[in-house]
Amino acid sequence: MENVFLKYMRERVGKTDNPIAAQSEGPVITISREYGCPGKRIAKYLSEVLTEKLKRQDSNKEWRWLSKEIIDESARELKLSPQLIKDLSEYKNRTFFDNLALFFSDTYYPGDVKINNTIANFIYTAASEGNVVIVGRAAEAITKNFKKSFHVKLMAPLEWRAEIISNTYGKTISEAKKEAMEMDRRRAQFRHYFEKDVPDVEFYDACFNCREMTDDEIVELIVIIAETRGFI
Structure with a gap:
């Protein structure tokens, strides 16, 4: 399946080849997650384990993880x-007055297309540099064509996620459920820009149930696959 971001870029510049594509090596591991699943925690832990394995091989390379840096x-x-x-x-839903304030603001306000493609360009560039774990932001679609890539999705039942959100942010279970569903909807809307109507199975290589699996188990399985695929 062709990467939607690359297709867009080719159509935009009117070329059949993308100069970045030749550099699309990686390795890159992407982690998508349902709201309430520990994407950042898993990414940090995974990058530390992968870096430690490289050190044992007398390599001075390191794995990094990106989330907030993308924004x-x-x-x-x-x-x-x-x-x-x-x-x-x-x-994020904005009120009429929020939109009005943005419209009359002195600050340049780009449209959704420019914002999304700026985010995508940063992700693609970071992945091209290799040895990176990227959390969210449709990274699985943006880097799907990479020769050395592995794409993970973290999932869990809504009830379990609501308990995590409730305990973390001091919300009621009912409020936590609503927040989880709303965040999942908004994240899906962002991914849809790149994935269109292509089903998730085309983008993810593995899905893990965070209610049933510990961080150690999830990271260990990802590391095994990374070793098998020659990422480290």
């Missing part, structure tokens, strides 16, 4: 605040 760098590129970029890219 920060995109905000810098667009000359907007990270919070605004985060809200816009997550399709």
Whole structure:
């Protein structure tokens, strides 16, 4: 299946070949997650384990993980605040007065297409550098063509996720459920820009149930696959 981001870029510049494609090596591991699943925690732990394995091989290379940096760098590129970029890219509902304030603001306000493609460009560039774990932001679609790539989705039943959200943010279970469903909807809306109507199975190589599996188990399985595929 062709990467939607690459297809867009080729059509935009009117070329059949993308100069970045030749560099699409990786390795890159992407982690998508339902709201309430520990994507950042798993990414941090995974990058530490992979780095430690490289050190044992007398390698000075390191694995890094990216999440907040994606928004920060995109905000810098667009000359907007990270919070605004985060809200816009997550399709956060804005009131009429919020939109009116943005319209009359002295600050340049780019459309969704420019925001999404700025985020995608940062992810693609970071993945091209290799040895990176990327959390969220449709990274699985943006880097699907990479020769060395592995794409994971973290899932769990809504009730379990609501308990995690409730305990973390001091919300009622009912409020936590609503927040989880809303965040899942907004994240899906962002991914749809790149994935269109292509089913998830085309993008993810493995899905893990966070209610049934510990962080150690999830990371260990990902590391085994990374070793098998020659990432380390």
